[in-house]
Amino acid sequence: MDYSKAFAISASGMTLERTRVEVASLNLANANTVAGSDGKLYQPLRVVARTAFGDAVTQGLAGPAVMVEPTLQSPRMVYEPGHPMANARGFVAYAGVDSATEMVTLMGAMRAYEANVAAMNTSRNMALKALEIGANA
């Protein structure tokens, strides 16, 4: 069935966008965290999607290769002298998450997901229309 390839291509795009939303949500959830008991601060993550080339894409076999990598964002230093995690100068290190960037990522991922759904619906409608050929003639 040919339309299943189109579906698979759209599905790979949807998977990528969903991963982006998940990573952005994880970053936002950890935006106001300080270092854990092991002293390690939350490192903001970023989705790196490498495009796939060649016949694999046209056959619907390979979507973009999705990797989640930590960004090397420096921690956000906030002056809170009474905080139990404050350093000698009274600064607390929070995870270096830029909430505006994460919100924009969320919006963009949702729009791209919608675009993938629209593409899938178009190929589905085309297949359904093709089944109407010769109907009640």
Next chain:
Amino acid sequence: MSTEAIAAVAPAALQNLSAPLPVPLELGASAGAASSPSTGFSDLVTQGLQQVNQQLLGSQTDLQQLAVGNVQNLHQIMIRLEESKLSFQLMMQVRNRLLESYQDVMKMQL
């Protein structure tokens, strides 16, 4: 792709073009004499029905997983549902055409 690349490919492609040509001619000549092991139309229909049934069963399993809440990604399930729906529609259209032609034959005046 440059013209050199095309020129490099062209002789092989031409050979490929010229080589398989006698084969269809032979097939056309010997089609009446020795028929290849052909699958009957009923086999074809049975196969198609089985495929559609498999897909419907698969989507039923997917829906059960969804109802239980054991779902990895929603869009895969939706896409599989759409696929099984499309193949079911295709099966229905084939059945409609078959019935139509059967009724045409039955209505034939003798």
